[in-house]
Amino acid sequence: MERLTHDIIRTNEVRKMLELKHIAKTYKNGVNALYNINLKIDQGEFVYIIGPTGSGKSTLIKLLDGEEIPTKGKVEVAGINVGKLKHSKVPLYRRNIGVVFQDFRLLERKTVFENIAFALEVINVPKERIRKRVREVMNLVGLDDKGNSFPQELSGGQQQRVAIARAIANKPKLLIADEPTGNLDPQKSDEIMTL
Structure with a gap:
């Protein structure tokens, strides 16, 4: 067992x-x-x-x-x-794993910040740590100014970066991504792959 x-x-x-x-x-x-x-x-x-x-x-x-x-x-x-x-x-x-889905699976009624925070809320991370970590990953994926935006207000590439930020928010030991750079321009793709 x-x-x-x-x-x-x-x-x-x-x-x-x-x-x-x-x-x-x-x-x-x-x-x-x-x-x-x-x-x-x-x-x-x-x-x-x-x-x-x-x-x-x-x-x-x-x-x-x-x-x-x-x-x-x-x-x-x-x-x-x-x-x-x-x-x-x-x-x-x-x-213990982070997954970036091809269709992003973002929650349409939640802001970018809330979508990323959700991954931490479901594992009972304290609120202050959530706020800090969400800001960190938003910065990593270049979405600092999009925290209050909703998914439908974002481009496909921006939505993909939200999905990536959510997947890495809990510092997973295994990261699985289904076409993680499919909607990104070449420069942004290179930046994301270095994460």
Whole structure:
């Protein structure tokens, strides 16, 4: 039985950050999104996974963040079998990872500041620390002046930077991004990749 704590991913104890063993994912409609995928990524590695549209990249991300479970095989992140996590433990697991989704998944009724803060509120970070950290990440992604703006008032590139800021706000041990620079100009892409 796995025992989870707030800090379930202890990177100082684990050299292998994630491993996929013979992963397959078949959806109910019969679509085989992934078949016999094997991958090992060590702590500190920076990895790109590229492929054409429909090749399963987004499905892979959903497997890593616990949104989907594999039809076959094993998804392990820092020794945790993600596919075997109880539904109630998935939010605890997600506290240790940051995900930038291709569709951003911003909350339309919340400002930029509130969208980023939300990632910290759900893990019970004290309000003063939230204010400080949100300002830090807004500065990192170049959105200092957009804190009171709503997502629909932003360009696609700005929305993407909000999603990135939200993903890194809790200083995750694992950052997963689905086309993190897809809507950014080349200069902003370079700046984001250095983060």
